[in-house]
Amino acid sequence: MRAIFILAFASMMLLSDQTSAQSSSVGPGELSLSIEVESADDRAPFTREMVLLTIRGQYRRHITRETLEQPDFDGFSWAQLGPDNWTEKRINGKNYKIFERRMAIYPNQSGRLTIGEFTHRLTLTDESDDWFEHEVTSQPVTIEVVPAPEISDWWFPVLSLKVSDEWSNAPARLKAGEGVLRVVRLEALGVTPEMIPPMPDLSSPSALIFPHPEKRLVELTPAGPITYAFWRWTIRPTNNTSAIVEPFSFSYYDTTHRMHQTVSISAQRVAYSEHAGDADIAPDRPKEPVRLPAWPEALAAVVVLLGTIGSVVWGRSLTLRPSMPVVSWLDPVAMRLRIAAWREDVKGVRRAATAMMARDGEVHHAHRQEVLASLDAKIFGASRDRLKLRDFVREFLGSATKDRSSS
Numbered sequence: 001m002r003a004i005f006i007l008a009f010a011s012m013m014l015l016s017d018q019t020s021a022q023s024s025s026v027g028p029g030e031l032s033l034s035i036e037v038e039s040a041d042d043r044a045p046f047t048r049e050m051v052l053l054t055i056r057g058q059y060r061r062h063i064t065r066e067t068l069e070q071p072d073f074d075g076f077s078w079a080q081l082g083p084d085n086w087t088e089k090r091i092n093g094k095n096y097k098i099f100e101r102r103m104a105i106y107p108n109q110s111g112r113l114t115i116g117e118f119t120h121r122l123t124l125t126d127e128s129d130d131w132f133e134h135e136v137t138s139q140p141v142t143i144e145v146v147p148a149p150e151i152s153d154w155w156f157p158v159l160s161l162k163v164s165d166e167w168s169n170a171p172a173r174l175k176a177g178e179g180v181l182r183v184v185r186l187e188a189l190g191v192t193p194e195m196i197p198p199m200p201d202l203s204s205p206s207a208l209i210f211p212h213p214e215k216r217l218v219e220l221t222p223a224g225p226i227t228y229a230f231w232r233w234t235i236r237p238t239n240n241t242s243a244i245v246e247p248f249s250f251s252y253y254d255t256t257h258r259m260h261q262t263v264s265i266s267a268q269r270v271a272y273s274e275h276a277g278d279a280d281i282a283p284d285r286p287k288e289p290v291r292l293p294a295w296p297e298a299l300a301a302v303v304v305l306l307g308t309i310g311s312v313v314w315g316r317s318l319t320l321r322p323s324m325p326v327v328s329w330l331d332p333v334a335m336r337l338r339i340a341a342w343r344e345d346v347k348g349v350r351r352a353a354t355a356m357m358a359r360d361g362e363v364h365h366a367h368r369q370e371v372l373a374s375l376d377a378k379i380f381g382a383s384r385d386r387l388k389l390r391d392f393v394r395e396f397l398g399s400a401t402k403d404r405s406s407s
Helices: 002-021 294-314 332-342 346-360 365-380 389-397 399-406
Strands: 031-038 051-059 063-069 076-080 085-091 094-107 111-115 119-125 131-137 141-145 160-167 180-189 207-211 215-221 224-237 242-245 248-254 259-265 268-271
Touching: 031 131, 031 141, 063 094, 160 248, 160 259, 207 242, 207 365, 224 242, 224 268, 332 346, 332 389, 346 365, 346 389, 365 389
Parallel strands: none
Antiparallel strands: 031 051, 051 094, 063 119, 076 094, 085 094, 111 141, 119 131, 160 180, 180 224, 207 224, 215 224, 242 268, 248 259
């Protein structure tokens, strides 16, 4: 009997809710819209510091359609942090539909700034199941904004910041002619991409530094936008040994702890390994002598046989020098180098050239290093002149002739 009474009472309450929900008149407390301002503490925000807003609506009526109109945000920049969220909640024994929109706003000036009213245009249902329009408006909110501190560096207020310094391979153990990619990654919570400091200029007295275009991405979260910035440089020593990339730093303002912080990136040595031609760090160099394809090998055997016969006829002995280089036109790596130059493939040319230097070790190393450095200066330099890759290949492969003539 008690269970039947409880069920009947619940049915009456549900019917009462449905009856009040289906009406052409809106009662007090059925529809409300407000703006909630969130801040880390009670202190007034600085200019360009993130201020979080939650626009919240509490509705006891059945809503067919809705559109939220926001103010002009005079004096602010803003970003909506994802799509609107609808949930149901029971408040004081009554069911409500809860609407929420999260936003991040950034004051562009100091003083008393007003966040204008939001208007929620709702389509409701009356007793006859007909639709009618109704507007719910929030009250404007005023906040006090203080000027940003006077600093000589970039003003960078951030809720939290993570910085990493990564290298594509060990910078102090490069192969001959090889460069290394350096990536400094920033992860900043509470800022939009344009607020990130500009990418710094790396400097080194003895390294060639090529800056890549900066990349910035943003992820919208309920806690605020997270901006990812990637600063990238390709670095290569201009001499045959090593170079020092000088340190750099930048500052930011920690809005969580209300204090200035500095990020320092230390100096880094970039160097060729002392055994850059060895097989343990240069996998492109084969452990055994380079073998020619089948038909060139047969041709070489014929040449050696004819040379031996000639030496017997003329009374001379033929001695093959252990350091004799592979004949250029029969060398598969040299063939790759020529094909890449013919195709105007700059990456292919550098890859084949560095592979040949790693394979041959110290043989012709000095001259080839000089020729490759000249090419890199044209690739990574400010000049926009057309690269003459065939001339580079001719000079690079001609280094063998120059080195033999000088020895």
